[in-house]
Amino acid sequence: MNTDEEKFFSELCVMKKELKESLNIHSGSQKIKHLIIEELLDVELSMDKLTNGEYGICENCGEPMPLGVLEMIPTLKSMKDIEQVEGFYRKQIYT
Incomplete structure (x- = not known):
């Protein structure tokens, strides 16, 4: 990974951690939980793309x-x- 990719990966790791923490906080609201899960999946997909060299395309x-x-x-x-x-x-x- 180049410097920009490392920066994105680091930011995505933070986002992933925050989203997982939010799932615990909003465990009672199904609508909010659904939105958090969707965002978490997007973050994980972006991380996979960074690992595979497909990010930003x-x-x-x-x-x-x-x-x-x-x-x-x-x-x-x-x-x-x-x-x-x-x-x-x-x-x-x-x-």
């Missing part, structure tokens, strides 16, 4: 995704995900 078109966007949301899977996230921002996050 769009699942739809096979092109590399922008590093700056992955730094904001390290579990993104595709360029389409970036477009959906942009809907929550007042300005474009990727050009």
Whole structure:
């Protein structure tokens, strides 16, 4: 792994730990638990991709995704995900 990949892997490890802790806190709410589990699966998938050298590659078109966007949301899977996230921002996050 290169330096950027190590940084992403470290951040994903922290996210994974926090999500697992959140599962214990929100064990009574099935809706919240379901969302946490989905996010946990995304984190684990991203970690697997880092290990296999597939991280940061769009699942739809096979092109590399922008590093700056992955730094904001390290579990993104595709360029389409970036477009959906942009809907929550007042300005474009990727050009």
